[in-house]
Amino acid sequence: MRGLTLGMVLALATLQSRAQVLESHIDGRIDLLEIVVDAERLSSDGPVWWRGAVTRFGTGFLRLHMVIRSGATVPPFIVSVEGDRGGLFSYARDDFGPDGLWTAAMPAGTLVVSLIGAERPEGLELRIDSVMVEGNSGALFSTWGGVDETRPVNDPAVPPEVRALGGPVARLSFIRGGKPRSCTGFLIADDILLTNEHCVSDLESCGSMTAIFGFERDAAGRLGFGTQARCAGMVRSDFALDAALVKLDRPMSSSFGLVAMSQEDVIDGAPLVVVQHPGGAPKQVSFLNCHVLSALVDGRAASSDLAHSCDTASGSSGAPVFNGEGRVVALHHYGFAEGQVDKWTENRAVRGARLEAWLRANVPP
Known part of the structure; x- marks a missing residue:
């Protein structure tokens, strides 16, 4: 040519x-979740204070909806989401609006969510309430x-x-x-x-x-x-x-x-x-x-x-x-x-x- x-x-x-x-x-669906991370579920050792996973197979992409509740005195933290088939994204406090956020899209499989900070995030509540299961x-x-x-x-x-x-x-x-x-x-x-x-x-x-x-x-x-x-x-x-x-x-x-x-x-x-x-x-x-x-x-x-x-x-x-x-x-x-x-x-x-x-x-x- x-x-x-x-x-x-x-x-x-x-x-x-x-x-x-x-x-x-x-194409796809939204499944409701009931994952709540609060003081009772935080680890005693950091910098990873909590870790959990959401798994869905047989589709195109997964995205999570997450909401945080925290006071002004909560130490800085990030929430990372990593897919076992690709993708790693991190979100700080300012990334979350009043209604939370939808994470980036990652290939279906397992998404591992980690709550990370230099100090224990006392007073923080993290909710993962939905997973978008999207096809292609x-x-x-x-x-x-x-x-x-x-x-x-x-x-x-x-x-x-x-x-x-x-x-x-x-x-x-x-x-x-x-x-x-x-x-x-x-x-x-x-x-x-x-x-x-x-x-x-x-x-x-x-x-x-x-x-x-x-x-x-x-x-x-x-x-x-x-x-x-x-x-x-x-x-x-x-x-x-x-x-x-x-x-x-x-x-x-x-x-x-x-x-x-x-x-x-x-x-x-x-x-x-x-x-x-x-x-x-x-x-x-x-x-x-x-x-x-x-x-x-x-x-x-x-x-x-x-x-x-x-x-x-x-x-x-x-x-x-x-x-x-x-x-x-x-x-x-x-x-x-x-x-x-x-x-x-x-x-x-x-x-x-x-x-x-x-x-x-x-x-x-």
Whole structure:
């Protein structure tokens, strides 16, 4: 592919219908726990004053919900959570809000929780009241022609020009409506992520969200778990555009880059690329048989969307749609369900040209 532009690469891909479905992904459950760590359960010797474990197998990820109660005189402490299949995260007192926190996502297995401090944390109560058991087994129901042509981002068959677009794209894990969900999002500023309003836009979804960057398999098929950032607050959301701007708890662009946004509309037939986490799976791309079907269609608002033929699935909501120059021209949000022909019969994404003014007004320069 050396010497070819991204547009030329996409043009070489072979160009080869259903009710609309908002493509957030629901998979898993939340189990209640009754783990209480107080003075009676603390060890007499530190620096590890308590240690316990939560185990769940046969699923994708585990996350714990933890709450602390402590007085101002409690000595400094951290709560560490380590997975036996990968992941180690530590939380200090200031990381816990009034309602506690959801830990980062770690592969299913055993999570070991440790309460650590230089001094015995008298007056501290730690509660672990829930475990999120989240899968990654979404059905690829929004496939054009019924054949799934998505590819893992580092598959040797994926052109380097396409692969290079995936850095700023993250898998989002969160709770909405009391259920574990996953979507896709991408960096448009150092610490600001763009996704769909129907994914992350309220206190519940933001408070429980973690964004996993670099969650992908390498060319040999080995899974990299990436780096995680939490939602630090909502910048703005818009129902009609189905768009939401999420502020992360730290900058991520130095490690993963930023997308480049386009201010221009695309034309019918133009080649596209969608970088996504369908079904919560490791990062994948759709570029085969992936093009604009109609440059101007209705979404949540009149004439807000474009229609495209790129294969997606639940969990692809919030994915960036790139043009042949590698710029984001749309924000994917709708798929379709087989056998329901009373509605539209293609995937839809919010037009970048429609988003541009909204982004300019809400993203700090």
